Amino acid sequence: MSLIAIASPDAPAAIGPYSQAIVHNGIVYCSGQIPLDPESGEMKAVTIEEQTHQVMKNLQAVLETAGSGLSGIIRTTIYLQNLENFAKVNEVYASYLSKPYPARATVEVSKLPRASLVEIDAIARLL
Secondary structure, eight states, X not given: XXXXXXXXXXXXXXXXXXXXXXXXXTEEEEEEEOSOOTTTSSOOOOSHHHHHHHHHHHHHHHHHHXXXXXXXXXXXXXXXXXXXXXXXXXXXXXXXXXSSOOEEEEEEOSOOGGGOSEEEXXXXXXX
16 A cells, blocks of 8 residues: 655644655554644744643644544654653643543653654554
């Protein structure tokens, strides 16, 4: 089967040589989303909560363009610049999802693109 590149107008454009997502064999592989505003391409969110909300909205836009949605997520990886923000991110993240929750890994990293505090990628099934 072929690879289908996804480009949602409702999510920030890729800032490098990658696709927002690739669909293959009924699975959507989403690139990591950082809290860029889709209209301006700039980071307007400041707090970790605001940034996490924007990341989840960006992921949702990409997934919906691909023919999936947040309810189709199978697995995510959350990258945090500071693991002390885990509880705050977890609270926002959980507000976008429902049971059964996706499998997930959360890791602390030294830096993220554009000095973001959080980045999330996802693997989802088509709905």
